[in-house]
Amino acid sequence: MSETPAIRTTGLRKVYRRGGADVVALDGVDLTVPRGQVFGVLGTSGAGKSTLIRTVNGLERATAGSVEVGGVELTRLRGAALREQRRKIGMVFQHFNLLTSRTAAQNVALPLEIVGVDRRERRERAQRLLELVGLGDQADAYPAQLSGGQKQRVGIARALAAEPSVLLSDEATSALDEQTAASVLALLRDLNERLGLTIVLVTHQLSVVKQMADAAVLLRDGRAVDAGTLADAAARPTSPLGRVLLPALPDDASAADARRDAHAGSLGGAADGSAAADGRELLDLVVVGDAARGVVAPLDAAADEPVRAALRAADVRYDVLAAVYEPVGGRPVARLRLALAGTADARAGARRALAAAGANPQQPVAETVQEPVA
Numbered sequence: 001m002s003e004t005p006a007i008r009t010t011g012l013r014k015v016y017r018r019g020g021a022d023v024v025a026l027d028g029v030d031l032t033v034p035r036g037q038v039f040g041v042l043g044t045s046g047a048g049k050s051t052l053i054r055t056v057n058g059l060e061r062a063t064a065g066s067v068e069v070g071g072v073e074l075t076r077l078r079g080a081a082l083r084e085q086r087r088k089i090g091m092v093f094q095h096f097n098l099l100t101s102r103t104a105a106q107n108v109a110l111p112l113e114i115v116g117v118d119r120r121e122r123r124e125r126a127q128r129l130l131e132l133v134g135l136g137d138q139a140d141a142y143p144a145q146l147s148g149g150q151k152q153r154v155g156i157a158r159a160l161a162a163e164p165s166v167l168l169s170d171e172a173t174s175a176l177d178e179q180t181a182a183s184v185l186a187l188l189r190d191l192n193e194r195l196g197l198t199i200v201l202v203t204h205q206l207s208v209v210k211q212m213a214d215a216a217v218l219l220r221d222g223r224a225v226d227a228g229t230l231a232d233a234a235a236r237p238t239s240p241l242g243r244v245l246l247p248a249l250p251d252d253a254s255a256a257d258a259r260r261d262a263h264a265g266s267l268g269g270a271a272d273g274s275a276a277a278d279g280r281e282l283l284d285l286v287v288v289g290d291a292a293r294g295v296v297a298p299l300d301a302a303a304d305e306p307v308r309a310a311l312r313a314a315d316v317r318y319d320v321l322a323a324v325y326e327p328v329g330g331r332p333v334a335r336l337r338l339a340l341a342g343t344a345d346a347r348a349g350a351r352r353a354l355a356a357a358g359a360n361p362q363q364p365v366a367e368t369v370q371e372p373v374a
């Protein structure tokens, strides 16, 4: 039997009324967020990202479909039962939403106060939570006395007070400078790892998802057009999510690399002048995982690297037109764009050898079909 997911939505639909017209914000979203993951929600402005997490959190009522959190169907609940379940979902907001007249500790203790935890225990638990987010010495500070990053840490501690199984973050780092945002994201990652907390991140910052998330969903016009782990999406560069995560390689990115990497039988170097009879094609390669490092290493440092070995074994010549290396979803990803020359059979053989070497060879995707994120 498979484990109950942290979140499951089925046919989730949300229609707002505005000025006498219907606005379909979610149009039948089926989504599964496994437990313990950091899960990104991507999409252009208006795609339905905020509506999705506001509906999952019960801040908005679904028009149709269902939302389950930890196996409990929120969309069936009303009144006290709904409030009780909603407490198990923590929420972190872009503008922190702290009460300015309360100290950090009193803000963190608020959800405990609502459920009637006594004063002494509230104080102790708030202090422990503030320590967890690195603010043990700021319990008596008021929000106005804290920096943006500190305020967001208080917001996170407050979201954790009711010991939620899921933390929803709506642009939690968008109002922070880059360095502060990075430290808040590191805190979220740490909480995910230490507490096994499932975190859903809504953000217009693609870099945040690339760095932080294990998996993501791409929303477009209220529909989930693609979802999955980032490593899988990166290995499927023509998939909608893959295209968002790995925008097209610029052809002219590294002419210098092309010269350095061109091997002995490089394009244009055919001594017998037979190149004109050969076909030529562009090929994008993606290598995900530990092998990625070798792919972009200088040739002499990676003599028996499988991708180069596959190219050497095939009867083709090639130039490396671009090479990009970056972590995606915590895994190294290397991408190369090759100009390949040889007979049709030789090029087909090279594509097979490259596929067998785990390099996911694909025709380059034209820039015009890229999916903007924000």
Ligand SMILES: Nc1ncnc2c1ncn2[C@@H]1O[C@H](COP(=O)(O)OP(=O)(O)OP(=O)(O)O)[C@@H](O)[C@H]1O
Pocket (backbone or CB within 6 Å): 016, 017, 018, 023, 024, 025, 043, 044, 045, 046, 047, 048, 049, 050, 051, 052, 204
């Ligand atoms: N309270 C509301 N009343 C009416 N329409 C709404 C309301 N909230 C959102 N919408 C509409 O629903 C659609 C989805 O909005 P939503 O805020 O979920 O998108 P988003 O992906 O979070 O966008 P952004 O990145 O700009 O925040 C949009 O067309 C928006 O105008």
